[in-house]
């Protein structure tokens with residue numbers, strides 16, 4: 528099979544995607560797959576990397592064009608692709624946009640479909656679905672760039688106590704996420720969050736352990752033993768995730784009882800299902816310090832995806848090594864494409 532790796536993207540997580548894509552490219556089984564590497568610049572332009580290397584300098588490649596119903600072309604030649612692996616994080620990649628494009632190109636692809644991607648990218652929409660399903664998640668307030676900032680502060684203080692978390696509604700990798708302790712910090716955090724999305728949300732702080740769980744599947748799901756993030760910073764911020772080598776420890780399996788582990792794994796599957804995710808995702812929780820409540824934080828449909836990322840490490844600890852995770856994700860994408868293809872498009876009486 529020839530697999531296209533899509534990487535980079537018009538997203539605040541462009542750099543993170545490059546790392547993930549390098550790892551995917553290195554670990555795809557060379558006997559099973561050939562690769563076609565396509566980079567997307569920060570301005571959204573697509574370039575075929577002729578030598579098949581995932582690199583930062585994307586625009587040195589050849590431009591590609593897209594033909595709906597047919598596929599992807601470069602130099603007027605149709606690329607012979609069997610499958611597309613969007614290794615893109617955040618906006619224009621993890622949010623349903625690229626997924627919609629791939630549907631129209633009639634190419635099977637990895638991960639969640641249009642609906643699941645879009646739902647999971649919006650932290651408030653996914654929470655509303657979870658709340659409706661009776662799942663426990665951190666409560667929130669949502670505002671936008673035209674909301675009266677002082678009124679947002681007052682409203683927040685009526686409902687929650689400082690410290691609160693302020694985050695862009697649709698972003699990731701902790702960009703624009705702030706823990707604030709007073710009105711002044713509130714104002715500057717909002718200003719920063721609004722650089723990454725036109726809307727922001729407020730949550731009360733949950734004190735406790737941060738626990739994550741890998742889930743794989745389309746309609747039938749499996750979840751893996753949860754892992755734990757022990758951040759040495761105030762919280763698991765961008766710096767702790769990607770810059771500071773001592774920013775966080777990944778503890779796998781998480782330091783929780785067997786019972787809690789089971790509870791997390793079951794809840795992760797439910798949360799994934801209600802969020803309409805597909806293929807694979809990482810579901811993130813807090814386990815509250817005093818109550819022991821397992822509270823949903825968020826779901827990532829294309830989580831950090833290097834061989835040493837939490838998602839892959841948790842699969843590995845459950846007996847599924849990274850290259851087999853890739854095999855499985857590819858198979859699930861193909862299965863979904865086939866299932867949809869088999870549906871009737873006309874109804875004859």
Ligand SMILES: Nc1ncnc2c1ncn2[C@@H]1O[C@H](COP(=O)(O)OP(=O)(O)O)[C@@H](O)[C@H]1O
Pocket residue numbers: 665692694698699700701702704730731732733734737758762763764811824825
């Ligand atoms: N309500 C909260 N209580 C405590 N910590 C939080 C809360 N919300 C976010 N955090 C911290 O901020 C980090 C990033 O927030 P998150 O909602 O996961 O956004 P992202 O999509 O950017 O990862 C979390 O991993 C956690 O450390």
Ligand SMILES: [Mg+2]
Pocket residue numbers: 700701811825
């Ligand atoms: Mg997160």
